[in-house]
Amino acid sequence: MLKVKEIEPKFGKLEDKKYICVIDLELTCWDDKEHTHQDMEIIEIGIAYCNLQYKILDEIEIFVKPWHNPILSDYCKELTHIKQEDVDNSKNLCVSVSQLMEKLPDPKEFIFASWGNDPIWLQKELEKKCYKNCNNGKWHGYTEFDPRFINIKLCDKIKNNKKRGLKKTLRSYGIEQIQPAHRALPDALSTALLAKEMKLDVFDCMISNDKTFRQKETKRMNGIVDKFVKKSGFEKEKTTKLMKYVDYDFMKAQNIFQLFK
Numbered sequence: 560m561l562k563v564k565e566i567e568p569k570f571g572k573l574e575d576k577k578y579i580c581v582i583d584l585e586l587t588c589w590d591d592k593e594h595t596h597q598d599m600e601i602i603e604i605g606i607a608y609c610n611l612q613y614k615i616l617d618e619i620e621i622f623v624k625p626w627h628n629p630i631l632s633d634y635c636k637e638l639t640h641i642k643q644e645d646v647d648n649s650k651n652l653c654v655s656v657s658q659l660m661e662k663l664p665d666p667k668e669f670i671f672a673s674w675g676n677d678p679i680w681l682q683k684e685l686e687k688k689c690y691k692n693c694n695n696g697k698w699h700g701y702t703e704f705d706p707r708f709i710n711i712k713l714c715d716k717i718k719n720n721k722k723r724g725l726k727k728t729l730r731s732y733g734i735e736q737i738q739p740a741h742r743a744l745p746d747a748l749s750t751a752l753l754a755k756e757m758k759l760d761v762f763d764c765m766i767s768n769d770k771t772f773r774q775k776e777t778k779r780m781n782g783i784v785d786k787f788v789k790k791s792g793f794e795k796e797k798t799t800k801l802m803k804y805v806d807y808d809f810m811k812a813q814n815i816f817q818l819f820k
Contacts, residue, residue: 570705571667576761578616578669579709581607581754583747584677585641587625590634600625601684602646603639604659605743613755620744621659622649626688639741653689656681670761672709674725674750682706710767711754717766718757725749732756783807791816 585603588594601623608617622645631643649655663669671678682704716722719731725746729736734752737745784802787809788795793816805811 566706569703570707573670573707573761573764576668576670577611578664579609579611579613579672579754579761580663580669581609581613581672581747581751582677582681583673583743583750584680585639585741585743586680587628587631588635588638589632598628600627601652601681602631602635603641603743604655604681605745605747606659606663607744607747607751608663609751611760613751613759615748615751617662618744618748619659619662621655622646623655624649624651626651640739641742651688652684656685656689666704670705670707670709670764672711672750672754672759672764674746674753675712676710678704678706678708707764708767709754709759709761709764711750711757711759713766714757714759714763725753729753780807783809787812 583605584601585605586599587602588599602625603623604619604621606619607615608619609615622641624646629646631641631646636642650658660666712725712728715728723731726736726740729749729752732753734749734756737749737752739745780802784795784798787793787798787802791798791813793801798812801812801815805815
């Protein structure tokens with residue numbers, strides 16, 4: 560995961576963004592206790608490609624063949640109306656996202672928006688399946704996207720001081736949900752209409768960063784400190800100062816520790 564200070568040099572300033580891509584994912588699902596949240600995989604990606612005022616410029620939809628559970632459950636097919644042949648005739652995540660990115664502008668020019676944490680889920684699944692399984696540490700024709708994104712669900716929760724679903728939120732703004740629900744593209748289009756009505760802009764991503772990216776970065780750094788304390792027996796307070804000095808590079812910290820041991 561990129562550090563906060565690395566984002567802007569790699570993906571540009573927020574004020575330079577030209578587009579907002581409202582994304583929605585559909586995942587494998589089951590109506591049983593045998594499968595957990597970790598078993599879920601992306602099976603469909605929908606994007607409403609918009610300008611900064613959320614005027615829809617293009618509609619993009621692509622199916623994805625699951626890696627671990629390629630056979631959809633009856634519950635999943637009934638909920639999403641996605642057919643087994645839809646995923647059977649599609650490519651795996653690495654190829655599908657590479658094809659998807661060919662239809663989008665340079666990652667420096669756009670920022671994702673979503674109802675929830677869909678961009679985080681997409682990034683994690685890409686890291687797990689594509690980055691670790693490819694040659695020479697390169698993606699399959701695909702590079703990282705900007706980790707900053709607009710969490711519209713979180714923006715609504717902060718604005719209205721209540722947590723609610725997409726359907727209820729749309730209704731509260733007088734917006735009719737595009738059907739069918741629980742399909743990636745219709746849900747992305749509905750979410751784009753909602754963001755337009757809420758008058759959200761690219762700087763609303765800072766809410767998401769504060770609540771997600773920065774929290775994860777803090778958790779990562781605390782984990783490195785705890786690991787070093789456990790391995791070396793060094794005091795936690797001094798370890799924290801040491802890690803800040805070496806920018807949380809575990810090996811550098813270990814080398815310095817050995818010098819003064």
